[in-house]
Amino acid sequence: MNPDTWIDPFQPAKGPPPRTLFAFFRWALEGAGRVMSFAAVLSVLAGVAEVIAALLLGWVIDAALDTGVTGLFAENTALFVFALVFFIGLRPAVLGLSSFAQTILMQPAVMNLVLSRLHRFTLGQSVTFFDDDFAGRIAQKEMQTARALNDTVTEIIQTVLFAVASVVGSILLLGTVDWRIAAGLLVWMIAYGFLIRHYMPRIRTRSKARASARAMVTGQVVDTVTNIKTVKLFAHHDHEDRAALNSMDSYRKRFLEFGYVSVAFRFWLMALAGILPVLLVGGALWYWTLGVISAGDIAATGAISLRLAQMTGWVSFTLMSLYANVGEVEDGMRTLTPPHRLVDATDATDLTVTDGRIQLDDLGFAYGRDVGGIEHIALTIQPGEKLGIVGASGAGKSTLVALMLRLYDAEKGKILIDGQDISKVTQESLRRQIGMVTQETAMFNRSALDNIRYGKPDATEEEVFAAARKAEAHEFIKDLEDHFGRKGYAAHLGERGVKLSGGQRQRIALARAILKDAPILILDEATSALDSEVEESIQSALEAVMEGKTVLAIAHRLSTIADMDRIVVLDRGRVVEEGTHEALLKQRGLYARYWSKQSGGFLGARHAAE
Secondary structure, three states: OOHHHOOOOOOOOOOOOOOOHHHHHHHHHOOOHHHHHHHHHHHHHHHHHHHHHHHHHHHHHHHHHHHOOOOHHHHOHHHHHHHHHHHHHHHHHHHHHHHHHHHHHHHHHHHHHHHHHHHHHHHOOOHHHHHOOOHHHHHHHHHHHHHHHHHHHHHHHHHHHHHHHHHHHHHHHHHHHOHHHHHHHHHHHHHHHHHHHHHHHHHHHHHHHHHHHHHHHHHHHHHHHHOHHHHHHOOOHHHHHHHHHHHHHHHHHHHHHHHHHHHHHHHHHHHHHHHHHHHHHHHHHHHHHOOOOOHHHHHHHHHHHHHHHHHHHHHHHHHHHHHHHHHHHHHHHHHHOOOOOOOOOOOOEOOOOOOOOEEEEEEEEOOEOOEOOEEEEEEEEOOOOEEEEEEOOOOOHHHHHHHHOOOOOOOEEEEEEOOEEHHHEOHHHHHHOEEEEOOOOOOOOOEHHHHHHOOOOOOOHHHHHHHHHHOOOHHHHHOOEOOOOOEHHHOEOOHHHOOOOHHHHHHHHHHHHHHHOOOEEEEEOOOOOOOHHHHHHOHHHHHHHHOOOEEEEEOOOHHHOOOOOEEEEEEOOEEEEEEOHHHHHHHOOHHHHHHHOOOOOOOOHHHOOO
16 A cells, blocks of 8 residues: 555645635645545544444453353353454454554645645745745744644544544443433533533634744744854844844743643543543443343443543543644634735746847836835847946846846836736746846855756756856865765855855856856846956856846946946936946946946956046
8 A cells, every 4th residue: 555646745736725714724635535534434433443342341241240150151152252353353453544544644645735735835925925024934834834734634533533433432332221321421522512612712712822923933043043144243142132032932921821721621621521430330330220231231331431531631632732733724824825916917928038129118116105116217128238237226226127037016117028028928937038146146055066057957967067167166166065074066055155255156156147048147246246356257257158148237336337238327216327338428427426436347347447
């Protein structure tokens, strides 16, 4: 029985996750129904087996009292054989199969099914979604929600269905003993139901608050660890400690609130559980004295009462855990299921770049009310043209690039690439056609090879090496070694590439862009972390990678873009100057003022002397 053939643990979901609880469960668990039904049936059979065990005990005792010592085994051979087969064969087989279905077939697959669906949906969120939250908190919510949902399903099948089958079977069995004893059990069950109804919603609410506070602790700690160099450089150990302690204290208070209601529930639960054996066994003894029931009936009733009293405890604790998990699922839903802000059009097609012509048609975007952004940008970038973009901080350069990559949707106007509106093509196809090297290079805590190959996942090692050589990265990569002893291209770079210098990170990012070989290239302060010597050494590499591509190069250091075909100057979100380096200098405007304050660079070295 191969567990991999029962559930595809990575089956994509159909559509976005709903924001109501039961619909969310259906969305998350679709595709696991067959295994869950199989496990549920076995759990019910396991519960029935417990009732049959008590029934057999009563039959054996009655048989012993009726036949006496001498004829006990001879006259009851069939009963004893059946009891032997049941206790040694059937009952262990049913319980074992039930455990196998839940532990092997269901739980690992369901956990990964839910987690993979949540993670895929989260990856599709816009950049704003991640900007507005802690990375650690989002990761915690994904794991928390998948684990809680998996545990909820497991607890319902493993415990609730088992208990329901046991209770229903017990009531039916006690009905054969005496209807009044069965009625006593039914009354007790009603009281038990009221206790559950009173406490479980409170447990669910406080569990939700506890889960939210726990995720905030994770977010705070991960945020501090991620920025540990900044913490140490500013000597803010105490500040971060206080921030973490405040989050932990909030978590402690939510935990205490959960604990108070949990303790009260457990107390009343144990008091109620203690009543059950007194009620059932006492009633059975009373009716035995009246000659209504047999000694075997007393034994069966006692076995059932003790079993139910014990089961009451762990079932109730399971229900408490179940409601706590439901609260955690609801908390995770609140964080992870907001609709995607940036979605592909229903009839979106893949972008096809034939020439690389870019048109910005009266483009406008603002991050907030009259705060930052750009307005009325109208530009046409010809195929193969090298366009430099300059401006002060906040002038709109990064906003323009973000809109080009459709990290945000333009509020006004549109962007066309080879006549195709980028809002009408798929986001993935758009970004596949654009290579980018940024000032803040993004590195994964993976090998150098994997980081470069990110530009082209199916690239051969030789292609990766060639790209690294062009980016002047091959030599230093060969000398890398991480703390696990992995060397060269196999060495891991640490989280966000912290084990590399800024210049080394930028050269790996450049190698990644070279390997991607997209027809449109964006350089956002691409050489800002390089010293002059290294910058000059990769001049030919940059020129080679730009050859035949449409290039947008953002720079504060103007000498790096002085040889561009055209330069656009942004100020307060508008294009205020446009032309070649020489033409802009002659205008003696904003660009000329910027230039007069700067010198050096490799792409415009010959202009530095002007």
